[in-house]
Amino acid sequence: MIKIYSNYMANFRGLSREIWLLSLVTFINRAGAMVIPFLSLYLVNVEGFTLPQVGWIMSCFGLGSLAGTYIGGRLTDTIGFYKVIISSLFLGGVGFILLQFLNTFYGFCIGIFILTLMADAGRPAIFVAADTYSKPGNITRSITLIRLAINLGFSIGPLVGGLIIAHINYTSLFWIDGLTCMLAAFGVFLLLQPKKQKNKNEVKSITVKEGIPPYLNKLFILFFVIMVANSLAFVQYFSVMPIYYEQVHFLSEDVIGWLLFINGATIVIFEMPLIAWLDRKQISKTMATFWGIFFLGLSFLVLNLTSWSGILVVAMLLMTLGEMIGFPFSNALALEMAPKGRKGSYMGLYSMSFSFAHLIGHNGGMNLVNSFGYFSTWTVFSIFLLFIALLTIWLYFQLKKSEAGKV
CATH class of the missing domain: 1.20.1250.20 (MFS general substrate transporter like domains)
Known part of the structure; x- marks a missing residue:
């Protein structure tokens, strides 16, 4: 058992401090995203929408993801991953908090689209940051660590979210989601120092x-x-x-x-x-x-x-x-x-x-x-x-x- 544990942990030795911090921030962000797995239940049980209406709202979720990923990639190339990550986390947090105040079908369609656009704009920036902060030859393991942080956060988030709904209410989820996203944004600002991306001219040559x-x-x-x-x-x-x-x-x-x-x-x-x-x-x-x-x-x-x-x-x-x-x-x-x-x-x-x-x-x-x-x-x-x-x-x-x- 000790040998298995040692072999498992060996996969993550030698990764930079910044990659570990980036993974920690990603974990906090994903663990805080408790609303998403329960969104369809919330829309049916609390807001009273029909299943086809929930389907259209979730389509707006996908459209926002598509737009956010594209815009986030373009912004990462122009203003840098550091600003994009912080802006995406903070504005996404604001969006989660405001989402609870919507109560109409079209309001939710627009709100979910804007929220997902802001939240997913940070996805390309995270992987560019991983490339920038990785030591030579460590990019694959760095991305693997970030992927594990995402999955660990996504496993804990729904568990805690389900307990919160059962013992408190749905509204608490929106506040916790929003505040944890903002916490992650401040974590990036305080702990992760901005670093220039790899020389573009050198890459082009x-x-x-x-x-x-x-x-x-x-x-x-x-x-x-x-x-x-x-x-x-x-x-x-x-x-x-x-x-x-x-x-x-x-x-x-x-x-x-x-x-x-x-x-x-x-x-x-x-x-x-x-x-x-x-x-x-x-x-x-x-x-x-x-x-x-x-x-x-x-x-x-x-x-x-x-x-x-x-x-x-x-x-x-x-x-x-x-x-x-x-x-x-x-x-x-x-x-x-x-x-x-x-x-x-x-x-x-x-x-x-x-x-x-x-x-x-x-x-x-x-x-x-x-x-x-x-x-x-x-x-x-x-x-x-x-x-x-x-x-x-x-x-x-x-x-x-x-x-x-x-x-």
Whole structure:
């Protein structure tokens, strides 16, 4: 056990002080984001909106994420990551506090859009900061630490949020979310010293663009479509699924928080060793993406097998296994498919797949449930993901054929 712990911790030795501080701030921010997992429940139970209305509000969430990521990336290049991170955290905190005072459908649509735009504007800046503060050769491990901080925060946040709702009220969540975002902003301001990004002129002098842009790369566009489809199903666990837990299995918010905690905690404990083991087995990145989609589809299928509430834990673990295998390797596959000098544009398109999923996934799931019920909705997602998994296998053979052609 001691050896396992030592090997696990060895992955994080040698990282800079700034990366650890950046991860701590990210953890505080994500742990404070308690409203998001319970937003659909709040909109139905407190505000009295219908499922289709909640779907449109969540589409505005996705649209704000899409706009925020794009604007944040542009602002990071012009005014620097330091100002973008602080502004995003502080304004996002203000947005969370003000959100509780909205009570109309269109008000929520606009409010969620603006809030997500401000909050997600900091996402590109965080990773640019990681690149800037990383020691030579440590960028991958630095990003991994930040990813673990995000997942640890996301596992603790819903757990605490569910307890707060059960024992206090929903309103408290908005205040806590807002204040923790502001606390994270002050943490960056006080603890993280601004640092210039790597010399742009130096980068330009050695950058040679090869290959074709991502939107002209047919295989990458197919991969992008696969990732959008996978994410469409994945986001159901954070909007439609909490309502399913309450309406069908009669779970309270604190128990729902524990279920969501399983996801983040499992990732924090097992993702790094699992990925290291799969790397040693030299699994194909495309096939790892296939298995991620397969396990996600299986998580929807098992929900229809029994009315036993314990199946919810099984489904959550299957979904988490799919996430742990699929997302890291799909990220690596996107980088692998990107030619020299075009990695930014390829990774930008890859990152947008999740924003597109937020834009249409929540809305589609809510309307499916409203029209056909949960049983049919989970069946549709199971069949849909089976088709996407088969499409991923086809991509695997096309990529192998493409590589053979180069040789």
